[in-house]
Amino acid sequence: MPGTDAMRRLTVQGDDRPLWSGHDRFQDALAALVLRAVARHGAALAAYVPDFGAGVERTLSALRSLPDGPVTVIHGDLVPPNIHVDAAGRPVAVLDFGFCTTAGDPAFEAAVTAAIWDMYGPYAEEHTEELTRLFAHEFGYARATLTAYQAAYALATHDVFGADDGDGHFRWCVRQLRRNAVFRA
Template sequence: MEISPKAEAAPAADPWPGYFADRGHPGARRIGAGVEGVVYRLGDGQVAKVWTGRPPTELTRQVYADIAQHRLPFATPEIFQVHEHEGVVVTYERELPGVPMRGDSAHEDYERTLPVHHRNALLAVLRGLASVPGTDAMRRLTVQGDDRPLWQGHDRFQDALAGLVMRAAARHGAALAVHVPDFSAGVERTLNALRSLPDAPVTTIHGDLVPPNIHTDAAGRPVAVLDFGFYTTAGDPAFEAAVTAAVWDMYGPYAEEHTAELTRFFAQELGYAPAALTAYQAVYALTTYDLFGMDDSDGHFRWCAEQLRRNTMFSTQLS
């Protein structure tokens, strides 16, 4: 749940602080609100979220627990209890420390030179998540926009992604093809590349490591990773690195340079094959392009089309 700092003051008639006080949390204080509900700080490292939108499922809760049992160098979400009061779901969760690494690139221009502490923070997060084995609960998750668990009917992550690409292209691929030359051939090349990738370790994939989803401390070290769910699954950690390189700066004036630099950096530091990273970046664009809009009036659609136009999977002259 994303919260807004503009909503720090509670309305005079807010009944929830009293509700929490009656349950042993007399210092409960409203700290923010978002489209999904309101968040209250309870103290002792715990918050309560009062859900007006769709609350987390039991499967999501299990995924959080699967990750939290590992001793990572940063905190991750964990749901301790789920209550219901007069038809409203209330979750009691770990309070995540730190502040966002930086604002979203749609609202904040990034400098041309990648800060070293940002590169190091991303590397630490990627290494941490890659140390957590993928679980059955993660395999049962559905990627946003799809109609079935990603791994359903598949034993290999790469084959599961190939199935997802085919379903996503069938949804509204004609709209994307208007903006991406050689579209059908590019999709086929991407599928062939996926199927030819060797088996890889199956680990935790967050899938949306944009800067606001990584919290850092005053020294720039990552202390929390939040907002799992958009593309969370179990899979090849190289996929996480590829997507992170692409989404760290999506809309800034140096976005293309930053993506290329981070892709090279992750390949070198983590030992991932550049060709695999290229294929996975094409997959991400092919499977998320229509989640917010289906033409170039939508920023994410435009970004996906641009990603594909410069990806070698969609070039008529492959390098």
């Protein structure tokens, strides 16, 4: 489903302005969101993530260099509880729009889904790796594109539930950034 102008006017969780405000490309809008999130509480992340400033710059550069592509509806929170299935296991509905619902690059949706499908399980890192590999192969996305979007998601959402290591999502973002190939290149 194509992204619409109305979708471009939506805000995303943790931010107070429409994501696309002042931007014509999703990648540039996302880079601006990352900058706003880092300005809010980046110092808290920097205390836990080595070479934080350089990693932010590498992520921003990667986002800005991504090619234009299709702009579709993105959900931004595709996890098992948000996908309802019928008795045969076929998806029939998606719930809980709003966390990061906007118009955007479908590769962002794939990247985020791969990273958050099993955020807190004992095999979360392995599942992220396998889903990222699978989505790159099945959908033809460049691995570096998915990795850049995963770093951007961690940077943009690190403080939505709490801005220190007392929050599980914050700790998850720290782990993501510490192992993200674009961020720590």
